[in-house]
Amino acid sequence: MRLRIxxxxxxxxxxxxxxxPRPNCPNCDGEGGHNRDYGDYETGExxxxxxDPCPCWDEDRRWALLPIPRLPRRRQPHVDPWSNDYSDEPPF
Structure with missing residues (x-):
């Protein structure tokens, strides 16, 4: 078993x-399985x-460790960049 957080x-x-997945698995080369394309029986499209998962791992094996709380966003007071708090002189 190779565990990861x-x-x-x-x-x-x-x-x-x-x-x-096992990184040196000869069946899946460490990818955990294979994609298989299939077509319609009548038209062949x-x-x-x-x-198709590989037997080298179980993709449903997982354990919850710690729920991450949602932190409320802090509301910033609206600051007008063109208010009189700034200098009107050019930056020479």
Whole structure:
């Protein structure tokens, strides 16, 4: 098992500990699986892509470690850049 810390964004931002594919796997070359294109039986046209996961890892194996709280945004008071607080003289 090769564990890695990641950030999950659904349903809420959380730090998770997840398994990663074996980097020297001869079946998937460390990618975790293969994309497989398939076509419609009647016309033979492209119908989509399926993901075939490799048995060297379990993509559903993950543990939530720490939910990340949402910090409220601070509202900055509106400052007019052209107000009389600045000098009217050119910068010589």
């Amino acid at each position: 990641r950030v999950a964004h659904w349903p809420r931002r959380t730090l998770i500990l997840t398994d990663t 492209y119908a989509g892509t399926e993901w």
